[in-house]
Amino acid sequence: MTPSQIQTKDIVACVVGARPNFVKMGPILRGIAATSPNLQTRLIHTGQHYDDAMSDSFFRQLGLPKPDVYLSVGSGRQGEQTAKILDSYERWLLECEQPPAATLVVGDVNSTVGCALASVKLGIPVIHVEAGLRSFDRTMPEEINRVVTDAISELLLVSEPSGRENLLKEGKSNESIRLCGNVMIDVLRSQLDAATALDPLSKMGLTKNQYVVWTMHRPSNVDDPELLHQLCESMIQIAERLPVVFPVHPRTRNRLEAIGLWQTLESSPSILATAPLSYHELLGLTSNAKIIITDSGGLQEEATALEIPCLTLRENTERPITVDEGTSVLVGHDVGLLVTLVDDVIENRFKQGKCPQLWDGSAGRRVGSEVAAFLAARKES
Numbered sequence: 148m149t150p151s152q153i154q155t156k157d158i159v160a161c162v163v164g165a166r167p168n169f170v171k172m173g174p175i176l177r178g179i180a181a182t183s184p185n186l187q188t189r190l191i192h193t194g195q196h197y198d199d200a201m202s203d204s205f206f207r208q209l210g211l212p213k214p215d216v217y218l219s220v221g222s223g224r225q226g227e228q229t230a231k232i233l234d235s236y237e238r239w240l241l242e243c244e245q246p247p248a249a250t251l252v253v254g255d256v257n258s259t260v261g262c263a264l265a266s267v268k269l270g271i272p273v274i275h276v277e278a279g280l281r282s283f284d285r286t287m288p289e290e291i292n293r294v295v296t297d298a299i300s301e302l303l304l305v306s307e308p309s310g311r312e313n314l315l316k317e318g319k320s321n322e323s324i325r326l327c328g329n330v331m332i333d334v335l336r337s338q339l340d341a342a343t344a345l346d347p348l349s350k351m352g353l354t355k356n357q358y359v360v361w362t363m364h365r366p367s368n369v370d371d372p373e374l375l376h377q378l379c380e381s382m383i384q385i386a387e388r389l390p391v392v393f394p395v396h397p398r399t400r401n402r403l404e405a406i407g408l409w410q411t412l413e414s415s416p417s418i419l420a421t422a423p424l425s426y427h428e429l430l431g432l433t434s435n436a437k438i439i440i441t442d443s444g445g446l447q448e449e450a451t452a453l454e455i456p457c458l459t460l461r462e463n464t465e466r467p468i469t470v471d472e473g474t475s476v477l478v479g480h481d482v483g484l485l486v487t488l489v490d491d492v493i494e495n496r497f498k499q500g501k502c503p504q505l506w507d508g509s510a511g512r513r514v515g516s517e518v519a520a521f522l523a524a525r526k527e528s
């Protein structure tokens with residue numbers, strides 16, 4: 148066989164950068180491998196999140212392959228970090244031996260938009276998993292990332308029906324949009340046993356259904372000292388009724404230290420403030436919690452899949468299905484409402500939710516099939 152006769156498989160460059168991306172990428176890689184024998188993947192880690200707690204522990208626990216490419220961008224201001232991602236991914240695209248047939252990005256972090264921009268400018272099509280979600284709040288960096296990424300993506304894979312509606316309103320063609328379901332829930336379903344086996348409850352002295360899991364890291368909550376103060380006061384109040392487990396994101400810890408509240412929370416006997424937890428530790432805790440209080444989009448979805456009441460510390464959500472069908476209620480910045488809703492849950496007055504269609508553990512396979520069909524159709528045209 149001469150070198151020209153050797154068939155090289157098309158490459159899909161799959162980008163991860165921040166914690167929520169790591170959770171979602173496993174089912175996508177497996178879905179492509181299972182459905183698309185003519186494709187190979189390259190895992191690109193931008194290095195947006197880089198330490199063990201925020202990155203490496205997720206690779207270990209979720210069985211993700213070692214990244215083929217590590218871009219080492221690190222932390223930075225919004226523009227600075229996004230620019231570094233764009234620049235370093237463009238360099239890799241220009242220097243790599245075989246350019247990818249497509250770049251696949253997930254979610255809404257700076258790595259998503261940075262790599263999408265670098266790719267499309269070099270004529271390499273972008274596939275966006277978790278496309279079409281909209282909070283309609285452009286003060287959030289994630290909303291800007293979503294809108295820009297979708298505008299330059301050719302294949303838009305959505306996790307809930309609102310994604311399709313939003314994209315159609317923005318002028319995207321129906322053919323470019325596919326409802327695949329939620330890849331993050333694939334992971335949740337496959338890892339629930341491993342998370343339970345870890346038994347974080349006994350390690351922390353907690354009883355099933357008798358505690359709250361609280362996470363917050365959004366700039367809108369933690370960068371405003373007065374609001375952060377109020378949220379901490381309500382945490383202390385709620386902890387008088389149920390113990391609160393509080394895994395603290397690095398951004399939040401910095402802000403709490405800056406306003407002198409870290410010591411107060413850490414020394415409270417019914418608040419368990421911890422470093423960021425591994426995927427299994429957190430899932431082991433959330434799946435047995437009475438209530439989840441969060442500003443994380445991913446946790447809103449996980450709470451809905453687990454059918455656990457979720458009080459969402461945001462004025463809006465890009466994931467309306469978690470409110471319309473699921474267990475989430477938007478509390479915004481109303482700390483009074485937060486405390487009332489905790490009572491509602493404890494006294495069984497809280498709404499019931501149901502798990503949305505296609506959050507069934509097979510979203511990764513559907514993503515794999517759509518990627519293969521998209522690239523095959525592109526080759527033919």
Ligand SMILES: CC(=O)N[C@H]1[C@@H](OP(=O)(O)OP(=O)(O)OC[C@H]2O[C@@H](n3ccc(=O)[nH]c3=O)[C@H](O)[C@@H]2O)O[C@H](CO)[C@@H](O)[C@@H]1O
Nearest residue numbers: 165166167195196197198201222223256257288289397398
């Ligand atoms: C715009 C954007 O992309 N935002 C995402 C990013 O926000 P997040 O707030 O984590 O944004 P960054 O990636 O800028 O990290 C914030 C800060 O955390 C610290 N840091 C970060 C990484 C790390 O491994 N170790 C560490 O200590 C740094 O001080 C850094 O400045 O990740 C969150 C999950 O965690 C996602 O929900 C957000 O959507």
